[in-house]
Amino acid sequence: xxxxxxxxxxxxxxxxxxxxxxxxxxxxxxxxxxxxxxxxxxxxxxxxxxxxxxxxxxxxxxxxxxxxxxxxxxxxxxxxxxxxxxxxxxxxxxxxxxxxxxxxxxxxxxxxxxxxxxxxxxxxxxxxxxxxxxxxxxxxxxxxxxxxxxxxxxxxxxxxxxxxxxxxxxxxxxxxxxxxxxxxxxxxxxxxxxxxxxxxxxxxxxxxxxxxxxxxxxxxxxxxxxxxxxxxxxxxxxxxxxxxxxxxxxxxxxxxxxxxxxxxxxxxxxxxxxxxxxxxxxxxxxxxxxxxxxxxxxxxxxxxxxxxxxxxxxxxxxxxxxxxxxxxxxxxxxxxxxxxxxxxxxxxxxxxxxxxxxxxxxxxxxxxxxxxxxxxxxxxxxxxxxxxxxxxxxxxxx
Amino acid sequence: xxxxxxxxxxxxxxxxxxxxxxxxxxxxxxxxxxxxxxxxxxxxxxxxxxxxxxxxxxxxxxxxxxxxxxxxxxxxxxxxxxxxxxxxxxxxxxxxxxxxxxxxxxxxxxxxxxxxxxxxxxxxxxxxxxxxxxxxxxxxxxxxxxxxxxxxxxxxxxxxxxxxxxxxxxxxxxxxxxxxxxxxxxxxxxxxxxxxxxxxxxxxxxxxxxxxxxxxxxxxxxxxxxxxxxxxxxxxxxxxxxxxxxxxxxxxxxxxxxxxxxxxxxxxxxxxxxxxxxxxxxxxxxxxxxxxxxxxxxxxxxxxxxxxxxxxxxxxxxxxxxxxxxxxxxxxxxxxxxxxxxxxxxxxxxxxxxxxxxxxxxxxxxxxxxxxxxxxxxxxxxxxxxxxxxxxxxxxxxxxxxxxxxxxxxxxxxxxxxxxxxxxxxxxxxxxxxxxxxxxxxxxxxxxxxxxxxxxxxxxxxxxxxx
Numbered sequence: 116x117x118x119x120x121x122x123x124x125x126x127x128x129x130x131x132x133x134x135x136x137x138x139x140x141x142x143x144x145x146x147x148x149x150x151x152x153x154x155x156x157x158x159x160x161x162x163x164x165x166x167x168x169x170x171x172x173x174x175x176x177x178x179x180x181x182x183x184x185x186x187x188x189x190x191x192x193x194x195x196x197x198x199x200x201x202x203x204x205x206x207x208x209x210x211x212x213x214x215x216x217x218x219x220x221x222x223x224x225x226x227x228x229x230x231x232x233x234x235x236x237x238x239x240x241x242x243x244x245x246x247x248x249x250x251x252x253x254x255x256x257x258x259x260x261x262x263x264x265x266x267x268x269x270x271x272x273x274x275x276x277x278x279x280x281x282x283x284x285x286x287x288x289x290x291x292x293x294x295x296x297x298x299x300x301x302x303x304x305x306x307x308x309x310x311x312x313x314x315x316x317x318x319x320x321x322x323x324x325x326x327x328x329x330x331x332x333x334x335x336x337x338x339x340x341x342x343x344x345x346x347x348x349x350x351x352x353x354x355x356x357x358x359x360x361x362x363x364x365x366x367x368x369x370x371x372x373x374x375x376x377x378x379x380x381x382x383x384x385x386x387x388x389x390x391x392x393x394x395x396x397x398x399x400x401x402x403x404x405x406x407x408x409x410x411x412x413x414x415x416x417x418x419x420x421x422x423x424x425x426x427x428x429x430x431x432x433x434x435x436x437x438x439x440x441x442x443x444x445x446x447x448x449x450x451x452x453x454x455x456x457x458x459x460x461x462x463x464x465x466x467x468x469x470x471x472x473x474x475x476x477x478x479x480x481x482x483x484x485x486x487x488x489x490x491x492x493x494x495x496x497x498x499x500x501x502x503x504x505x506x507x508x509x510x511x512x513x
Numbered sequence: 514x515x516x517x518x519x520x521x522x523x524x525x526x527x528x529x530x531x532x533x534x535x536x537x538x539x540x541x542x543x544x545x546x547x548x549x550x551x552x553x554x555x556x557x558x559x560x561x562x563x564x565x566x567x568x569x570x571x572x573x574x575x576x577x578x579x580x581x582x583x584x585x586x587x588x589x590x591x592x593x594x595x596x597x598x599x600x601x602x603x604x605x606x607x608x609x610x611x612x613x614x615x616x617x618x619x620x621x622x623x624x625x626x627x628x629x630x631x632x633x634x635x636x637x638x639x640x641x642x643x644x645x646x647x648x649x650x651x652x653x654x655x656x657x658x659x660x661x662x663x664x665x666x667x668x669x670x671x672x673x674x675x676x677x678x679x680x681x682x683x684x685x686x687x688x689x690x691x692x693x694x695x696x697x698x699x700x701x702x703x704x705x706x707x708x709x710x711x712x713x714x715x716x717x718x719x720x721x722x723x724x725x726x727x728x729x730x731x732x733x734x735x736x737x738x739x740x741x742x743x744x745x746x747x748x749x750x751x752x753x754x755x756x757x758x759x760x761x762x763x764x765x766x767x768x769x770x771x772x773x774x775x776x777x778x779x780x781x782x783x784x785x786x787x788x789x790x791x792x793x794x795x796x797x798x799x800x801x802x803x804x805x806x807x808x809x810x811x812x813x814x815x816x817x818x819x820x821x822x823x824x825x826x827x828x829x830x831x832x833x834x835x836x837x838x839x840x841x842x843x844x845x846x847x848x849x850x851x852x853x854x855x856x857x858x859x860x861x862x863x864x865x866x867x868x869x870x871x872x873x874x875x876x877x878x879x880x881x882x883x884x885x886x887x888x889x890x891x892x893x894x895x896x897x898x899x900x901x902x903x904x905x906x907x908x909x910x911x912x913x914x915x916x917x918x919x920x921x922x923x924x925x926x927x928x929x930x931x932x933x934x935x936x937x938x939x940x941x942x943x944x945x946x947x948x949x950x951x952x953x954x955x956x957x958x959x960x961x962x963x964x965x966x967x968x969x970x971x972x973x974x975x976x977x978x979x980x
Contacts, residue, residue: 233866246694250868250871275855276878277879277880277881287878289878297883300883305973306887309947309975312950319824321825321873321979322975322976322979325826326975328877328878329883329886331879
């Protein structure tokens with residue numbers, strides 16, 4: 116027998132088990148799925164996006180003095196109001212802004228900012244203070260608190276492993292950046308057979324936990340695979356990984372997959388040297404991807420049901436460095452996009468470049484205020500439970 | 514001394530297996546066969562007679578890079594050269610990591626290897642450069658089974674740690690209390706046992722404790738050190754960092770804090786307060802003798818109690834090193850290790866933050882679990898794997914495994930007895946794996962193919978994820 120044939124062990128294939136997830140995956144009960152309701156899409160820009168060259172304060176001399184080589188010429192900036200405008204590569208998002216489908220929140224950060232990527236990303240993903248170490252994420256705790264009976268894929272991380280934001284104490288989000296590949300690994304015949312023959316072992320906590328995660332993954336892989344085939348997007352997305360990820364999200368959304376939270380990321384923003392070209396390319400990838408995504412959502416009547424939150428773990432220093440780049444900074448701007456924003460355009464004033472903390476922007480809005488707003492007013496959850504403290508409402512969505 | 518039923522002859526293979534799973538990285542196939550009829554006393558004696566810790570060395574090519582950078586000490590070029598060294602250094606990091614994996618799978622001193630990994634997670638620290646990383650892991654190895662006080666003192670002067678927790682920026686003019694805070698919160702006594710004032714005062718005591726980036730050595734910069742009086746945990750004096758550590762360690766809370774961590778890691782993630790107190794007593798009364806404390810744990814009846822067996826989810830490194838021992842996995846490049854680190858969520862020298870890896874259930878999500886469960890398939894059935902004793906591949910295979918000892922031993926034996934053996938060796942019986950699953954659908958294959966399948970299936974059982 117050939118080795119390949121022997122590895123196939125085809126005699127192990129069995130019929131679908133009548134597990135609830137399998138019933139769901141048949142699509143017979145899609146009526147449940149119409150209750151998905153408002154969806155949240157989080158977009159993480161990893162590496163620390165330079166906010167000052169994203170939303171440019173084109174009337175500010177301090178900005179141009181601090182960045183003799185890196186400052187974006189006033190004439191090139193896409194003006195959004197009297198003092199602030201887009202980096203020209205964000206042109207694809209100009210209409211989104213002008214049609215009131217975008218809120219830009221300036222100077223978002225937290226007290227005692229940490230300038231390490233890893234640490235600051237931890238803080239953003241967990242929603243902790245800068246002197247606390249939490250091992251669960253803000254969206255994971257949302258699942259813990261609000262998600263009785265949700266399917267395992269209710270919060271989907273479009274990545275090859277699950278980021279901390281989506282890890283809860285009891286419940287986790289679901290990670291995959293390639294549904295076909297996931298279906299292959301979880302389609303391992305031996306493992307399917309093992310799952311089918313397993314009897315609950317209630318007195319052994321971790322065995323039960325491993326089996327549950329395994330069977331959940333197997334059924335979720337089937338469900339997502341089915342859902343991913345329902346709808347093929349007709350919008351042209353840019354040929355980037357980020358574009359592909361967004362397309363995947365929109366196809367699942369259009370197929371009414373029972374997923375409320377999507378998480379995508381775009382990395383490489385750590386521009387210590389030669390920033391101009393690098394950041395422009397990344398922002399272009401971002402803007403073109405988002406433009407196609409929004410067009411797609413609108414086409415399918417989903418934009419009003421969607422809130423897109425874009426953040427980065429920190430901004431960069433006001434002054435450029437000797438390598439025509441910028442070093443790790445603190446507060447940054449954050450974007451929200453969607454069809455139901457209460458406060459459109461700029462939420463607050465431009466950062467004050469004459470009042471810096473050791474060369475860095477001072478934060479005006481704690482990022483957890485924004486999380487709180489999203490949880491309470493978009494996700495219909497209880498932010499105080501999720502974040503461990505109360506934050507005042509910003510009254511920006513709902 | 515312990516008066517212990519288990520140790521005095523009432524032991525069996527399951528206890529030996531449990532001991533090696535926790536105090537080491539499990540046993541390979543031949544080791545299992547040899548030890549299954551041995552005594553627990555002998556196993557314990559073996560574990561505790563590992564000898565002096567072997568230390569890691571840097572590749573010679575790297576050392577010469579480092580020496581070149583050192584030649585410029587004091588010159589204007591120094592900073593430039595340090596940066597230059599750092600740029601070139603990164604590519605050597607995978608080699609350092611591979612060496613460490615090899616060392617963990619080497620069966621000569623499993624307890625030392627396990628303790629080193631434990632302390633690496635406890636004194637969580639990110640090291641990007643080989644000379645820093647090697648220096649730190651060697652420091653840990655030297656003290657891993659020694660005295661905890663010496664270990665803490667050495668870590669406080671460890672260059673990687675000084676850089677990681679910003680003690681490099683801790684000067685009397687502008688103290689940085691990051692290290693001082695984590696020293697208490699995460700490394701020794703735990704939150705709630707010190708005040709903010711204590712953090713500030715300890716921060717002052719560690720001013721001027723710096724790292725030489727090129728030599729990877731500790732240096733004391735007197736002009737940056739605050740020699741003034743400090744009041745710390747109720748005592749007043751012109752304390753330096755060493756004094757601070759000694760004062761912290763006077764407090765028995767330290768022994769309890771570490772005992773809890775040891776319990777969660779070596780005994781059971783579900784804490785048994787009685788056992789923790791017992792561990793803490795031994796630890797404190799022996800003035801923080803790690804070896805003595807670990808010996809006490811591994812000779813205690815409660816360590817072998819059924820509620821502590823098979824309840825721990827293996828860390829990714831425990832999982833991989835265990836497989837490496839059984840299958841004798843040899844890799845010609847570092848890529849699979851990179852893939853394991855990233856795919857399973859545990860990279861050496863790169864914990865998620867200073868709190869270390871949270872462990873147990875936190876290892877598992879849908880993606881990591883599927884990668885874990887497919888890992889034996891990946892090392893046994895992937896196209897580029899050469900199985901010694903079965904397949905002859907090209908002369909320079911990327912991955913090899915060696916199943917010859919397993920083939921030889923099972924030649925001519927019944928599949929049922931082979932399956933029973935494999936489960937007895939590698940899965941805990943309390944976890945009740947279904948033996949029929951391991952042989953289903955294999956009848957038409959050759960003997961070796963059946964053995965390969967049974968090995969791969971045994972190691973793919975979700976139960977194998979536990980130890």
